[in-house]
Amino acid sequence: MKKFTFILTRPQMAENIGAAARAMANFGLASLRLVAPRDGWPNDDALPMASGGFDYLDDVQVFDTLGEALADCHISFATTARPRDMQKEVYRPKQALDYCAQTMTEDARIAIVFGAERTGLTNEEIALCHAIIEAPTAPEFSSLNLAQCVLMMAYEIASQGPRAVVQSPLTPAPQNEFESFFSRLIEALELHGFFKEPHLRPKIERNLRTLFLRPNHSTQELNSLHGIISALTRNSR
Amino acid sequence: MKKFTFILTRPQMAENIGAAARAMANFGLASLRLVAPRDGWPNDDALPMASGGFDYLDDVQVFDTLGEALADCHISFATTARPRDMQKEVYRPKQALDYCAQTMTEDARIAIVFGAERTGLTNEEIALCHAIIEAPTAPEFSSLNLAQCVLMMAYEIASQGPRAVVQSPLTPAPQNEFESFFSRLIEALELHGFFKEPHLRPKIERNLRTLFLRPNHSTQELNSLHGIISALTRNSR
Numbered sequence: 001m002k003k004f005t006f007i008l009t010r011p012q013m014a015e016n017i018g019a020a021a022r023a024m025a026n027f028g029l030a031s032l033r034l035v036a037p038r039d040g041w042p043n044d045d046a047l048p049m050a051s052g053g054f055d056y057l058d059d060v061q062v063f064d065t066l067g068e069a070l071a072d073c074h075i076s077f078a079t080t081a082r083p084r085d086m087q088k089e090v091y092r093p094k095q096a097l098d099y100c101a102q103t104m105t106e107d108a109r110i111a112i113v114f115g116a117e118r119t120g121l122t123n124e125e126i127a128l129c130h131a132i133i134e135a136p137t138a139p140e141f142s143s144l145n146l147a148q149c150v151l152m153m154a155y156e157i158a159s160q161g162p163r164a165v166v167q168s169p170l171t172p173a174p175q176n177e178f179e180s181f182f183s184r185l186i187e188a189l190e191l192h193g194f195f196k197e198p199h200l201r202p203k204i205e206r207n208l209r210t211l212f213l214r215p216n217h218s219t220q221e222l223n224s225l226h227g228i229i230s231a232l233t234r235n236s237r
Numbered sequence: 238m239k240k241f242t243f244i245l246t247r248p249q250m251a252e253n254i255g256a257a258a259r260a261m262a263n264f265g266l267a268s269l270r271l272v273a274p275r276d277g278w279p280n281d282d283a284l285p286m287a288s289g290g291f292d293y294l295d296d297v298q299v300f301d302t303l304g305e306a307l308a309d310c311h312i313s314f315a316t317t318a319r320p321r322d323m324q325k326e327v328y329r330p331k332q333a334l335d336y337c338a339q340t341m342t343e344d345a346r347i348a349i350v351f352g353a354e355r356t357g358l359t360n361e362e363i364a365l366c367h368a369i370i371e372a373p374t375a376p377e378f379s380s381l382n383l384a385q386c387v388l389m390m391a392y393e394i395a396s397q398g399p400r401a402v403v404q405s406p407l408t409p410a411p412q413n414e415f416e417s418f419f420s421r422l423i424e425a426l427e428l429h430g431f432f433k434e435p436h437l438r439p440k441i442e443r444n445l446r447t448l449f450l451r452p453n454h455s456t457q458e459l460n461s462l463h464g465i466i467s468a469l470t471r472n473s474r
């Protein structure tokens with residue numbers, strides 16, 4: 001599986017490093033690197049916001065420069081909300097991951113680079129990265145909190161993985177089960193004088209079919225509907 | 238456009254309401270509702286974490302119960318990391334939004350419901366919603382911070398909208414511009430004795446073509462490559 005490494009460059013608040021660690025652990029990511037953290041590392045101020053997230057991460061690696069942190073990475077993306085006067089490809093998070101899926105081998109290390117809280121990434125830091133990831137933020141209020149940006153990328157990575165889709169607990173019943181319910185319904189309605197004007201019946205039946213077929217009921221739900229018919233039939237006697 | 242309403246049920250920390258507001262504003266969402274906020278509303282403690290985000294939101298609406306907050310919504314999703322013993326459809330964020338895109342009209346109001354920080358949503362609250370949204374979190378560390386969960390959903394909504402894709406600033410050059418560069422390259426290489434063994438030349442040319450064609454260079458980049466050839470040609474004299 002591709003290795004994602006998140007790199008926080010010159011992070012100021014240890015609390016944000018903790019929140020970033022929690023977000024990464026939430027989505028099963030383990031590789032966190034820090035470049036020149038302002039208040040040093042390790043730092044106990046990071047622990048409360050991490051909520052235990054560091055337990056699920058590899059040891060945090062600390063580097064003096066972004067260049068060193070990127071040395072063993074095969075591709076790197078600078079996350080920045082600001083368009084720069086620089087000839088680099090700009091991707092949305094999804095697009096960047098699609099690009100990696102299409103072009104990177106499974107043993108590739110993919111770096112996602114985040115800037116300092118107030119100042120973001122410098123042009124020199126961005127220049128070290130292969131491409132830019134820009135969040136689909138509102139133009140008039142585009143500055144994301146650091147840990148929120150980490151969360152966004154971690155979520156998007158997890159959304160491309162094996163947990164991207166859940167199997168709904170409601171497996172729809174096979175069509176024949178629906179048909180046997182539906183014909184019973186029509187029969188019951190007929191028996192109870194529902195179809196007053198014979199020439200309208202085909203259209204009404206069709207509308208009923210649409211109504212009951214659309215939710216793609218499970219076997220259990222169809223059984224419930226059978227139960228309703230049974231009950232109503234009893235009541236009418 | 239579909240209206241998304243985010244509902245925070247029984248939020249405890251005003252700071253989290255502020256962080257949620259910032260996350261919503263970051264992604265252009267405006268409708269925030271609170272159900273029985275523990276410390277009342279309005280609350281100045283929410284302002285620092287909002288970083289001015291409230292300026293981009295509609296007035297925050299406060300309700301006593303989730304039922305009242307949902308009254309004018311057409312479909313509602315309970316966000317919860319925990320699978321419950323309840324017959325409700327479970328979606329990933331993307332799936333839920335795809336479902337809405339396929340089934341809801343443009344004037345629909347779609348509610349995303351978030352639980353209290355420690356306890357999440359109660360079974361009674363979940364029962365009020367049409368379906369469940371479960372984040373693709375790591376099973377062993379699945380509890381998201383409230384504002385992070387809000388960020389995730391806001392990001393996913395924005396990712397489905399018109400800002401989902403960026404146009405790369407690097408428009409690839411038309412093929413004929415590539416061909417004129419490439420034939421110049423080959424010519425220059427020939428001139429400089431690059432092709433030592435004639436029988437290998439077709440294969441080497443093919444490999445060079447692959448190498449230069451793949452990045453889908455822009456006109457400007459091709460011009461740079463031309464410049465490189467010019468420079469190298471000068472140097473060799």
